[in-house]
């Protein structure tokens with residue numbers, strides 16, 4: 402059984418992330434969705450526990466089988482966590498050239514200190530410009546975000562506003 406780890410901040414999970422998970426499922430049997438926790442950057446829009454629940458709900462929204470995913474959080478280096486869970490590959494998503502810059506650096510570092518293959522996928526053209534920060538910014542400006550996140554994530558934003 403081939404297992405890939407797909408890591409990020411997922412604050413919140415977008416349709417771009419979900420597209421990469423779905424593409425990953427075409428190649429890997431299991432995708433571990435891992436939320437990286439950086440104690441130096443504690444200011445998430447959605448708290449960690451809620452983000453983990455939102456990832457599960459969003460995957461359900463787009464009919465990703467719960468048997469095909471595992472949702473975790475981790476601290477520290479992605480490569481070390483990937484080794485710890487026995488991942489066969491590190492799955493990354495690419496949007497535009499600017500992603501390539503940072504991914505190229507991450508690839509070089511991971512290749513220096515570890516030996517897990519890194520796999521890159523490009524998301525559907527509809528989501529090439531979508532990032533968690535764009536979604537948060539649009540939502541804060543009262544702009545519609547329904548094209549970029551699933552219903553359960555929209556609901557989480559509504560609830561957050563109501564609080």
Ligand code: ADP
Pocket residue numbers: 408409410411412415416417418421492493494495496500522523524528529530531532533534
């Ligand atoms: P964001 O940049 O949206 O905050 P993350 O830090 O959670 O996202 O990113 C996790 C991974 O998902 C990275 O490999 C990132 O390049 C990828 N990713 C994020 N959004 C998209 C998207 N719209 N299309 C393809 N890959 C994406």
